[in-house]
Amino acid sequence: MTALSVQNLSVQTEDHRALVSDVSFELPAGQRLGIIGESGSGKSLTALAVLGLLPSGLRASGSIRLGNTELVGASARTLNGVRGSGIAAVFQEPLTALDPLMRIGEQLAWPLSHHRGLRGDALQRAIIEALAAVALPNPEKIARSYIHEVSGGQRQRVAIALALACNPDILIADEPTTALDISVQAEILDLLDGAVRERGMSLLLISHDLAVVSQMTEQLLVLRGGEGIEQGPTRQLLTTPEAEYTRLLVNTARSLEAYLPEVSALPKAPVPLDDPARADDPAQSPGNPPGHANPNTNPVENQA
Ligand SMILES: Nc1ncnc2c1ncn2[C@@H]1O[C@H](COP(=O)(O)OP(=O)(O)OP(=O)(O)O)[C@@H](O)[C@H]1O
Ligand SMILES: [Mg+2]
Numbered sequence: 001m002t003a004l005s006v007q008n009l010s011v012q013t014e015d016h017r018a019l020v021s022d023v024s025f026e027l028p029a030g031q032r033l034g035i036i037g038e039s040g041s042g043k044s045l046t047a048l049a050v051l052g053l054l055p056s057g058l059r060a061s062g063s064i065r066l067g068n069t070e071l072v073g074a075s076a077r078t079l080n081g082v083r084g085s086g087i088a089a090v091f092q093e094p095l096t097a098l099d100p101l102m103r104i105g106e107q108l109a110w111p112l113s114h115h116r117g118l119r120g121d122a123l124q125r126a127i128i129e130a131l132a133a134v135a136l137p138n139p140e141k142i143a144r145s146y147i148h149e150v151s152g153g154q155r156q157r158v159a160i161a162l163a164l165a166c167n168p169d170i171l172i173a174d175e176p177t178t179a180l181d182i183s184v185q186a187e188i189l190d191l192l193d194g195a196v197r198e199r200g201m202s203l204l205l206i207s208h209d210l211a212v213v214s215q216m217t218e219q220l221l222v223l224r225g226g227e228g229i230e231q232g233p234t235r236q237l238l239t240t241p242e243a244e245y246t247r248l249l250v251n252t253a254r255s256l257e258a259y260l261p262e263v264s265a266l267p268k269a270p271v272p273l274d275d276p277a278r279a280d281d282p283a284q285s286p287g288n289p290p291g292h293a294n295p296n297t298n299p300v301e302n303q304a
Contacts, residue, residue, distance in 0.1 A: 003029040003170050003202040004050065004087075008062035009072075011045045011054065011226075019058065020045050020226040027170065032196065032203040034213030034234060036249065037223035043206045046223070047174050050204070051089055052079035066170070085115060088163035090192075092175035094155040097162060098147045104131070104158050105143030111165040134161045134191055153184035157191065164195055171196060174206040189216060210253040214238055222246050 004027040011020035020042040027033045035043050049060040052071055064071040066086050069078065083089075091097060099107055108127045112118050118126050131139035134157040147155055156176065163171060173192060177185040193216060196203045207213050213220060214234055221231040222243065230243040241247045 001029045002026050002065075003031075003067070004204070005065045006046075006050065006063070007065075009046065009049060009064060010061050011042070011049055012059055012061070014057050014059075018226060020049070020223075022062070023221075023223065023226075023228045025221050025228070025231060027202050027204055029169070029202055030200050031219065032205065032217040033219045033221060034217035035204065035206045035221045035223060036208065036210065036213055037229075038249075039208070040225075041223040042226035043223055044174055045226075047089065047172050047204065047206055050172065051083060051087060053083075085166055086168060087170045087172060088166045088168035089172040089174065090156070090159050090163050090176045092178045094152075094159035094179075095147065097159045098155065100147055102146075103143065104145055104147060104150070107158075108143070108162060108165055111162065115166055130161045130165050131158070133164070134158070134195075135187075136161075152180055153188065156180060156184075156188055160188075160191060160195070164199070167199075168201060170202045170204065172204045172206075175208070176205075177212070178208070192216070210238060210250065211257075222249070 006026070007024045009020060009023045010018055012018050023042070023046060025033060035046065037043055045054065045058070048054050050064055050071070052074065054060060060072050062072060066082055069082065069086075071079065071082065074082075089097075098104075105124075105127045108130050109123060112126045112130065113123055116126065127143050128139045131142050136142050136154060136157050142150060142154070142158070147158065150158065156179075160176075171192070176192060177188050180188060189212065192203070192205075195201070203217070205213060205216050207216075217234050219231065220234045220237045222229040222237070222245065224245050230237065230241065230246050237246060238250055241250055
């Protein structure tokens with residue numbers, strides 16, 4: 001069964017400039033589709049069109065069907081119903097989805113009470129369970145915290161908990177790990193991978209990172225300049241791409257990968273002995289780029 005069917009999707013500006021042109025793809029129930037392409041190729045606009053969340057001034061045409069519901073031209077009421085129960089999204093920047101003025105527990109309360117009819121103690125338990133399910137340490141404390149009181153990795157976990165609280169059939173993840181520290185990226189991908197598998201959701205994963213889509217998806221769509229260039233099984237597309245552009249993307253990723261061991265083999269820069277302040281300050285150690293405070297000073301335990 002097809003969970004999501006996008007046919008001839010175009011996104012235009014008010015002056016009829018096409019930002020996405022005639023893009024088609026299908027996402028069968030329980031499957032995982034990756035969208036790749038260079039910056040500005042229309043990945044996010046495609047996702048936002050599916051969510052009915054295009055910025056004002058942009059208009060979608062074509063067809064986006066979620067089961068039997070047509071989303072292009074649908075009423076705000078239909079789209080509101082779909083967002084949150086049919087489709088939920090996780091974005092690159094978790095703050096997009098989170099309210100800085102509400103405690104994290106309060107933010108989870110709405111979808112949990114709305115979708116599962118929970119109240120009182122049952123709702124409180126569900127909030128803690130939702131935070132524990134995304135492997136947040138000390139979920140009771142996190143529920144009482146504001147979003148600025150937790151680390152970047154923890155914020156993304158909260159955003160994922162919020163998306164999952166709606167029990168969606170389809171999860172759209174737009175560069176969900178790009179803004180995170182490299183050590184946290186794999187943990188968040190594992191979390192998404194497990195959640196999608198356990199809940200039998202379909203996943204639409206947008207990433208510029210070919211290693212990520214190769215690990216996480218079964219099918220791949222390549223966009224360039226708002227147009228679909230190529231699509232097919234992920235493994236096949238990354239090993240024997242047909243389009244010249246896909247070949248270029250794959251070759252660039254491979255040459256960067258080949259370069260990595262050389263970089264990590266470089267000797268670490270020694271801390272200058274004549275600058276004791278630098279040697280003592282963990283924010284200045286070679287592991288922390290300049291301007292980054294010691295992450296362990298975070299008010300809530302700094303586990304991602
Ligand atoms: N609100 C807008 N008004 C006009 N043009 C826009 C608007 N939003 C995006 N665009 C343009 O549409 C094109 C596609 O943007 P989109 O955000 O989908 O790219 P992307 O593939 O997600 O890129 P990235 O990898 O950098 O996130 C870009 O050229 C962008 O500048
Ligand atoms: Mg984008």
